[in-house]
Amino acid sequence: MNQPIPALVRSRDQAGSREHYAWRALTMFNLYRFLVAGGMVMLFELNLGPSFLGQERPDLYRHTTAIYLLLSLLAVPLLYRRQPSVRSQVVIMVLIDIACITLAMHASGGVSTGLGMLLGVSITTTSLLLARPWSLTFAALASVAIVSEQTWSFLAGLRSINTFTQAGILGATFFAMSALALMLARRIRETEAAAEASRVSLAKLERLNEHIIQYMNAGVLVVDKQQQIQLINHAAWTLLGMPNAVQQKPVDEVSPALLKQLRHWRRNPDMKGEPFRLANTGPDLLPAFTSLGTDQQLTLIFLEDTSKTTQQATQMKLASLGRLTASIAHEIRNPLGALSHAAQLLKESPDIGPADQRLVDIIEKHSARMNNIIENILQISQRRPSKPERIAVAAFLQSFVDDFKLGRSPAPEIVADVNPRDIVVQCDVGQLIQVLTNLCENGIRYSIRKVNRPLLELHAGVDKGNGRPFLDVIDHGEGINPEVAEKMFEPFFTTSSKGLGLGLYLARELCEANQAQLNYLPIPSGGTCFRISFAPAQRTVPAQ
Numbered sequence: 001m002n003q004p005i006p007a008l009v010r011s012r013d014q015a016g017s018r019e020h021y022a023w024r025a026l027t028m029f030n031l032y033r034f035l036v037a038g039g040m041v042m043l044f045e046l047n048l049g050p051s052f053l054g055q056e057r058p059d060l061y062r063h064t065t066a067i068y069l070l071l072s073l074l075a076v077p078l079l080y081r082r083q084p085s086v087r088s089q090v091v092i093m094v095l096i097d098i099a100c101i102t103l104a105m106h107a108s109g110g111v112s113t114g115l116g117m118l119l120g121v122s123i124t125t126t127s128l129l130l131a132r133p134w135s136l137t138f139a140a141l142a143s144v145a146i147v148s149e150q151t152w153s154f155l156a157g158l159r160s161i162n163t164f165t166q167a168g169i170l171g172a173t174f175f176a177m178s179a180l181a182l183m184l185a186r187r188i189r190e191t192e193a194a195a196e197a198s199r200v201s202l203a204k205l206e207r208l209n210e211h212i213i214q215y216m217n218a219g220v221l222v223v224d225k226q227q228q229i230q231l232i233n234h235a236a237w238t239l240l241g242m243p244n245a246v247q248q249k250p251v252d253e254v255s256p257a258l259l260k261q262l263r264h265w266r267r268n269p270d271m272k273g274e275p276f277r278l279a280n281t282g283p284d285l286l287p288a289f290t291s292l293g294t295d296q297q298l299t300l301i302f303l304e305d306t307s308k309t310t311q312q313a314t315q316m317k318l319a320s321l322g323r324l325t326a327s328i329a330h331e332i333r334n335p336l337g338a339l340s341h342a343a344q345l346l347k348e349s350p351d352i353g354p355a356d357q358r359l360v361d362i363i364e365k366h367s368a369r370m371n372n373i374i375e376n377i378l379q380i381s382q383r384r385p386s387k388p389e390r391i392a393v394a395a396f397l398q399s400f401v402d403d404f405k406l407g408r409s410p411a412p413e414i415v416a417d418v419n420p421r422d423i424v425v426q427c428d429v430g431q432l433i434q435v436l437t438n439l440c441e442n443g444i445r446y447s448i449r450k451v452n453r454p455l456l457e458l459h460a461g462v463d464k465g466n467g468r469p470f471l472d473v474i475d476h477g478e479g480i481n482p483e484v485a486e487k488m489f490e491p492f493f494t495t496s497s498k499g500l501g502l503g504l505y506l507a508r509e510l511c512e513a514n515q516a517q518l519n520y521l522p523i524p525s526g527g528t529c530f531r532i533s534f535a536p537a538q539r540t541v542p543a544q
Helices: 006-045 058-081 086-108 115-129 132-155 163-214 234-239 256-267 306-347 354-381 393-405 429-451 503-513
Strands: 219-224 229-232 285-292 298-305 389-392 413-418 424-427 455-462 469-475 517-522 528-533
Touching (some): 006 086, 058 086, 086 115, 234 298, 256 298, 389 393, 393 429, 393 455, 424 429, 429 503, 503 517
Antiparallel strands (some): 219 229, 219 298, 389 424, 517 528
């Protein structure tokens, strides 16, 4: 569904707000008219008011005030339905006021009674609610009505010529009140425009701040005194596993580990945050806390994915290692090559005995091993930067399995399962192939040791806890000792006399270079599972 443009929505809201206040003002004006009409009727009928009310023409006064009261009552349903428009109803009300009050004034003794001043409120209301031409027009109509009444009464012999002065002063008063009301209305509109401009400017700054916060790489949360989440940006929502209905949700329902550190920080504000994980395969998150205000009613929490920092440190480490290994390789390869070549020549000599032949074999074997060590170190230090691209996991695994089986004897028995089938990840294809090749070769080797068959399982899916796509490599070997599992990702750590201890280390480094994680998951029934957890899939924050 197409959503309204924000600027248009705000414009409609502002117009609606102004119209709402106009209707409220018009309702109050009609209430004033009803009270005036009701008061005039009650004072006359109960003989409670001044004696001049209706003294000259009681019947005209009675009928006029009764009609005035009835018309003010009939305006109520029109105001409730808001039909016709504000302008139309103002015009109708003011015309009724001019006619009824002028007639009541005529029936009571003319301009000297002071009833004409009641028109001043109507003229002022018109000036405040309508534009200048309308307000001046009604001021002129009221003045003409007053002067016409005075002229009619004078010609009928009911008034003296001196009362024309009072009529003229009252008419001038109407124009003065109209002019003052117009000035006040203009000042109100200018103040409203300035306030609206300030509001728009503040709204723009607020939207800019929200935009900056939402698209920051660091996660940002605001938590109140009751540990309720009041604000969260997209990065924090992603790092915390993309929970549903996160706002106004307790922190402990999202991350108990984060709540524990928050409570420790509130007791000791000098405490530094410690990295934690939401799950075994989740990223390492480093929190930082700061108080918004002096009473800690609101706490600002920054969450940083330390894997990016680790990746940068790894790149620096590998760059240094690259420079070191380049010089080492230059110094070692030449004598190592000469030593290996000499051993080959010595092996071909007819004068060498069986005992010496065994020594030559040892020289060749260890020369080859030293060369492999140098090649592996160079492979780590000179690794090219990753170039992530979108990979359809189902098609990729099918192609990888077919290529992996080629030329291997016995042929590996690999079961590949992808659920759901449309999983897409971001990763460097070449580096992912390198990681999987290493893991699959290890898995097949350990499966053969236990079941005498090269069995392997590849399972891809999406973690329901954090929404991250994963790929499991499972073998049917004997599993890994917990003590070994803690160290197996360290460089040069190996339990095999033939291994170099760089395979798993290199695989984890390649995963981190692609913002993925490689973790070992123990299987109680036996075997080994290595899980590659890819970067979270891009999703939209759910509506709150």
